[in-house]
Amino acid sequence: MDNIAGTKSSLTWAVHISVVVLVAMWVLPTLGLFVSSFRTGDQIVGSGWWQSLTTQEQQLSPIRIEGDETETNGAFVIEGNLFGNARTTISSWGTSSREPEAYEPGQTAELGDGVTVTVQADGGYVLSSPVTTAGERLPRIFASATTPPEFTTDNYKTVLFSPLAGQTIFQAFMNTATVAIPATIIPILIAAFAAYALAWMEFPGRALLVAAIVGLLVVPLQLALIPLLQFHNWLGIGKGYLGIWMAHTGFGLPLAIYLLRNYMVGLPRDIIENAKVDGATDFQIFTKIILPLSFPALASFAIFQFLWTWNDLLVALVFLGTGNDQQVLTGNLVNLMGSRGGDWEILSASAFVSIAVPLLVFFALQRFLVRGLLAGSVK
Amino acid sequence: MNPAIQALLTILIGVGGCLFYFYGSNLVLDKVLFPPRGPNAGRNINRANQIRPWLFLLPAIIALGLYLAYPVFATAWLSLNRQTGASSTFVGFANYSRMMSEDKFWESMTNNMLWLIVVPAASTAFGLLAAQLTDRIKWGNIAKSLIFMPMAISFVGASVIWKLIYDTKPADQAQIGALNAIWMNFDGGIGSVLLLKVLPALLLLIIIGGLGWLAWSMLRPILRGSEDRGGLFLMLLRLIVVAVSAWLIFTLARMLAGVFVADLPYGQPQTWLSLPFWNNFFLMAVLVWIQTGFAMVILSAALRGVPEDTIEAAIIDGANPFQIFFKIKVPQIMGTIVVVWTTITIVVLKVFDIVLAMTNGQWETQVLANYMYDKLFRANDWGVGSASAMVIMLLVTPILVWNVYNARKEMR
Numbered sequence: 140m141d142n143i144a145g146t147k148s149s150l151t152w153a154v155h156i157s158v159v160v161l162v163a164m165w166v167l168p169t170l171g172l173f174v175s176s177f178r179t180g181d182q183i184v185g186s187g188w189w190q191s192l193t194t195q196e197q198q199l200s201p202i203r204i205e206g207d208e209t210e211t212n213g214a215f216v217i218e219g220n221l222f223g224n225a226r227t228t229i230s231s232w233g234t235s236s237r238e239p240e241a242y243e244p245g246q247t248a249e250l251g252d253g254v255t256v257t258v259q260a261d262g263g264y265v266l267s268s269p270v271t272t273a274g275e276r277l278p279r280i281f282a283s284a285t286t287p288p289e290f291t292t293d294n295y296k297t298v299l300f301s302p303l304a305g306q307t308i309f310q311a312f313m314n315t316a317t318v319a320i321p322a323t324i325i326p327i328l329i330a331a332f333a334a335y336a337l338a339w340m341e342f343p344g345r346a347l348l349v350a351a352i353v354g355l356l357v358v359p360l361q362l363a364l365i366p367l368l369q370f371h372n373w374l375g376i377g378k379g380y381l382g383i384w385m386a387h388t389g390f391g392l393p394l395a396i397y398l399l400r401n402y403m404v405g406l407p408r409d410i411i412e413n414a415k416v417d418g419a420t421d422f423q424i425f426t427k428i429i430l431p432l433s434f435p436a437l438a439s440f441a442i443f444q445f446l447w448t449w450n451d452l453l454v455a456l457v458f459l460g461t462g463n464d465q466q467v468l469t470g471n472l473v474n475l476m477g478s479r480g481g482d483w484e485i486l487s488a489s490a491f492v493s494i495a496v497p498l499l500v501f502f503a504l505q506r507f508l509v510r511g512l513l514a515g516s517v518k
Numbered sequence: 519m520n521p522a523i524q525a526l527l528t529i530l531i532g533v534g535g536c537l538f539y540f541y542g543s544n545l546v547l548d549k550v551l552f553p554p555r556g557p558n559a560g561r562n563i564n565r566a567n568q569i570r571p572w573l574f575l576l577p578a579i580i581a582l583g584l585y586l587a588y589p590v591f592a593t594a595w596l597s598l599n600r601q602t603g604a605s606s607t608f609v610g611f612a613n614y615s616r617m618m619s620e621d622k623f624w625e626s627m628t629n630n631m632l633w634l635i636v637v638p639a640a641s642t643a644f645g646l647l648a649a650q651l652t653d654r655i656k657w658g659n660i661a662k663s664l665i666f667m668p669m670a671i672s673f674v675g676a677s678v679i680w681k682l683i684y685d686t687k688p689a690d691q692a693q694i695g696a697l698n699a700i701w702m703n704f705d706g707g708i709g710s711v712l713l714l715k716v717l718p719a720l721l722l723l724i725i726i727g728g729l730g731w732l733a734w735s736m737l738r739p740i741l742r743g744s745e746d747r748g749g750l751f752l753m754l755l756r757l758i759v760v761a762v763s764a765w766l767i768f769t770l771a772r773m774l775a776g777v778f779v780a781d782l783p784y785g786q787p788q789t790w791l792s793l794p795f796w797n798n799f800f801l802m803a804v805l806v807w808i809q810t811g812f813a814m815v816i817l818s819a820a821l822r823g824v825p826e827d828t829i830e831a832a833i834i835d836g837a838n839p840f841q842i843f844f845k846i847k848v849p850q851i852m853g854t855i856v857v858v859w860t861t862i863t864i865v866v867l868k869v870f871d872i873v874l875a876m877t878n879g880q881w882e883t884q885v886l887a888n889y890m891y892d893k894l895f896r897a898n899d900w901g902v903g904s905a906s907a908m909v910i911m912l913l914v915t916p917i918l919v920w921n922v923y924n925a926r927k928e929m930r
Contacts, residue, residue, distance in 0.1 A: 150839055151654075158651050158661050161644075165665045165807065171696065172679045184687075187694050317524075325532040332540055333578035342571040346929055348579075353925040355586045357918050359868050361890055362907045363585060365900055366592035370584070384528060389585020392578055421570055422544045450672030452871045457895070469674040473875050476678065483682065483694075490678040494671050501670035505663055512812065513819050 169494075176487035177290040183483045192288050201236070201279040204256070204266055214267045221262035221280060232258050232282040239281035250278055258282070294488035303475060303485060306463040308492050311471040315493075317380060318455065318467055319448040322387035323441055329388070330395030331437065335425050337396065338403035339411060349400070355393040363390070364457050371458070379465070383458040390454070391444045398443075401514050402436035403429060439511025442504050446497050468493035536577065543573045590911065597904035613901035623906065625882055626889040629798055630913075633869065633885060635766065636799070638862040640806045642855060645813025649821055650843060652814075662818065666811035673808070673871035680804045681876060684790040698787045705784055715777055722774045726767050733763040792881040801883055804872050809865060813858045820854035821847060860917050867913055886910055 174188045181200060182191065206219040221229075233241035234248050234256065242248055244260035253269040258280060266277065298308045336342075337349055363386075371382045406429065414424050430437075448454075452469040459465045466474075472489055479485050501508065547569060552562035597613055599606040617623050648665050652658035668676065685695030693699040704710040736756040790800050824847050832846045848855075870887035877883045879892065886906055894903035 154651050154654055158648075158655060158658070161648055161651070162661045162664050165668065165810070167696075168679045168683055168807065169667070169671070172682055175682065183694060186692050187696065187699050188682075189696070189699075321528045321532060324529055325536070328533060328536040329577045329581065332536075332574040336571040336574035340567075340571040340574070342568065345571075346926065348575070349929065350922045350926050351587075352582070354918050354922045355582060357864050357914050357921060358586050358590060359864075359887075359907070359910050359914055360586075361868065361870075361887055361910055362593040363589035364907075365596060365894060365904060366589040367585065369592075380524060381528070384532075385581075386585065389581045392581055393586065396578060420544070420548065421567075421574075422541065425574075446670055450675070452672070452674055452874070453891070456891075469672055469871070472674045472678060476681070476875055483685075486678055487682070490675050494675045497670040497672070498667070501667065502663070505666070508669075509666075509815055512815055 172487045172490060175483055176294055176491050177292065178484065179289075179291055179293070180482065180484040182286075182289070183487075191290075201281050203279045204264060204277040208272060214269060215271050216268075217264075217266040217272070217277070219264060221258070221264060221282065227262060227284050227286050229258060229260050229262060229282045229284045232280055234278050234280065236281060240283055254278075256280075294484045295492070298485055298488045298492065302463075303479065303489075306466055306471055308468070308471065308489050310463060311466055311468045312492060314465060315449055315467040315469075318383055318387070318459070319445055321384045322391070322448040323445045325384065326388045326391045326395050326444060327437060327441060330392055330399055330440070331430060331433070332425070333392075333396050334399035334403055335421075335429055337400045339424075339429075340421065352393050352396050352400075356397060358393075360390050360454070364453075368457060378458060378460045380459070383454060386454055386458050387444075387448050387451075391447070394443065395440050398440050398511060398514055399433060399436050402433055406432055435507060435510060436514065438504065438507040439514070442500060442508050443511055445500060449497055539577065540574070544570070547573065593904045593907050593911075596900055597908050599901060601900045609901070613905040617902045617905045620902075622879075622884055622889060626879075626884045626886045626906075627909075629882075629884060630867070630886045632798055633802055633805075633866050634863060635762075636802050637805050637809065637866045638859045640802070641809040641813045641862050642817075642858050644806065644810040645858065646817050646848075646855070648810065648814040649818035650847075653818060653821055662814060665814055668808045669811045671808065673804075673869075674875050676804050676808055677872050677875035680800075680807075681791075684800060686787050686789045689785070689787055693787060695790075697790060701788060702785065704782075710782075710784065714782060718777050719774055722770050722777070726770050726774070729763040729767050729770070733760045733767075736760050736763075791877055791883075794882050797877065797881055797883050801872055801876055804876070805866065805869060809862050813862065816854060816858050817851065820851040824850050860920070864914060864917060867910055886913075 171188045174191055175183050178188070178191055202221050204217060204219070206217040208215050208217055210216075229244050231240040231243060233239040234250060235241075242258070244258060247255050247257045249255055254267070254272075256264060256266045256278060258264045262282075262284075264280065266272070297303075300307055300309060337345060337352075367382075367386060368378075371377060371385075376382050410428060410432075411424055414428055419427070450469065452473065455467045455470055459467065459470075461470070468489075472486075472493055475486055475489055547566050552566040552569075553559075556562075596606075598608060598610060600609045600613065648662070652661045652665075655661075671679070682694070683696045684698075685693075686698055687693050687695070693702055704714060736759045740753060740756060791797050793800075828846055828850070829842060832842050837846070868887055869885060870891060873879060873883060873885050873888045874891070879885070879888050886909060890903050890906040890910070893899045893906060897903075
């Protein structure tokens, strides 16, 4: 803007830096959880996610020695490695929680009764005892070790396929899709016909109806919960998918009608009048001309409604049951936050499963979303 | 039946049913009721055209009436009744007075007022800043879409994301929450004083200054006694704005004093979500984070719509970038700023998921929508629950009236 007059602003650098800071503030929270979802529980608790790309020195949780005994030269020996991988390096270790850094790697610790244990830097250990240790509790090793960056997809396997809080995330995912897809498609058709009538047909009370819809846009759906639950019970459908589809349809209609009407009003009058002169009925005009031309507006509303129904918690809590076959992702996540609040490896992976679809939709169809926002905010 | 199959069937039945209804009813109208031929052809066409709009509108009107309009009245009625078992008795405003006597309700009201002021203001301000800054640079569109991204994330997902930031570990362990990790770097030295005392104080002073300016510009026409700038309603609105900003200035001035007096617990990891009063702001940060993208997108479009010649004229007159922004651009997009503000206000009034997921109203963070959910579905007290829902409705009503008024003005 400032270049119009031919002078380059001296603020350019400040602008670039400010935008970098802003973007960082808006991206890093999500990135933090994303990175965490690929770390093991120990790693998440041991260090901040921002350190996950550097080699870490940390106190590992105690590891108990285990393995098969072999008898050599009158001593019973157990050999093995503390770690599954070969990349962790021990810097110091001990055999009690009071002195976790008593020994250097390669040193030998005396455990009394002639039992000795030696731990190498790569985690390899040798436990040697003059009598058999079968059936006894073997000592634990407390080690401080440097661990190179390591990522795992196990968290996702865990949350997707093993039931946590009673239900697998995969099932919750399917439930959410079951709620969101019909609840997105059904209102579109109803709204499109209504919007056409409000935009292009003359009848008394039209202005009043438009005003009513603008008013209904902001009515909090909190008011609808109990009366509608009573209504659904009276109908005999109670809590279930049918009820939530109907509820989402009702709640989504004002925005749908408003968006579509605003868009349809802007379509060129000539096309519609020409079609009328040629003998087309309103029904034909609607299906053959208006509907195809309104595709951008239909797409924006569909995205809105999909994001809203997918992300919704309140309506799902009220109109769906809490059984495994009905609980949705957001509800499951809230339960997990209550029951597994500290298990970040589970929480972060579950959260990302629930965020993934909306994010995909968002990045793929962003331009429709922006257009819808611009048309939908009441001017 | 498998829900997925049920869903597929519903889509088919729903869409098919809609199409059948619209097509069929039009067919009946044209072929059976008022066929456009015979002796009354002209009259029939007119009649058919009078009825057709209502055929198009009928499903929408039924759905809207049943799912949005009727519940408002039903909830109003429920709030005047007391539910005992299956029967209900009319108790007048007893539910409201019961609600008013609860501390938790007043806590929710105060918190909601805080939310209503802070979240729209912060989101709009950040949105405006982001819109203006990204407009000038090449990678602005990428930056915009990244700032916009949280819009797609559910409130619950966002709560998980932010809970990790607010996480607390004991002092002798590594902090995995970003906020505590940053906090542990402050030791009370000169850097801490600059960042935690001087900087907030400056920010507070700027906000106080802005509010003072706002209050003065609202008050000036009234003091001058010029009646031509709007009727009683506008006058009332101005006085409300003045009163709210006076209260805010008072609160902020107290906070300003507090900033300097406060003895900050350096080196102690904080459990942010249970710090009374401040925890509200940590919850608000989540919503601000989500809503800024929305504000940015709308305001950025508005900024592009500002006529170039007004800006060129200002540059030729020697205005600096700040003057251009605050004196040329902002006044021209004031209407859009109000729209963004009111839209976010409505979102704030309904905020529920964030509080439920992060604190569930503990540690004095209750808000109205969560209070209502508590009453309706945990305490099973429909009377008080409906009464608090009516309070939310009451708070939305001014915006509702304003929107309808504007929409009608536009249609004329």
